[in-house]
Amino acid sequence: MLSASLSGLGLGLSLIVAIGAQNLFVLRQGIRREHVLLVATICAVSDAVLIVAGVTGLGLVVAGLPWLVPVVRWAGAAFLLAYGLLAARRAWRPSGQALDAQAATERPAPARRAAVALTCLALTWLNPHVYLDTVFLLGSIAATHGDDRVWFAVGAVTASVVWFFALAFGARLLGRVLATPSAWRVLDGFVALVMIVLAVSLVWP
Incomplete structure (x- = not known):
């Protein structure tokens, strides 16, 4: 039981602690202090759902639908490219944004909250790597632990x-x-670069 739990903990961290679209979005929201709890909760719950799906064998079902993987891959690439281009635009034509601790504590508008939530969901569920890591890889390794796969x-x-x-x-x-503002230009430039590279890597043979 303990061995299986530690194995899952170690492998889970090794897969998730990497520079990617989802982590960059979480980092950016955390730095801005905007909807931090909402973003962290969406990402954690989404991962939990996918991990449980993989452990319960959903990966085998998805493997029987070969058309699904290309659809998700191209949809994810299109979204990442669009997000990357928006970040590039912010870096190229900055709006003078800087971290304002006082403004960050103000209650944000519901429309903005919905936009952040939808972006977070898209970055999570339209990313094929998430399925490969959680549903397929974690699911297959969990199967080797037999009855302890739940742990x-x-x-x-x-x-x-x-x-x-x-x-x-x-x-x-x-x-x-x-x-x-200049520091935010650097951050947005880095975000744009990573997002565009990830988008290309999804569809480049």
């Missing part, structure tokens, strides 16, 4: 929850670094 899933879900909440709420420590 393997518990460990993997724990890793996801700890990571996303630590990243989201820990990002505010970078507030002083990103207190100027």
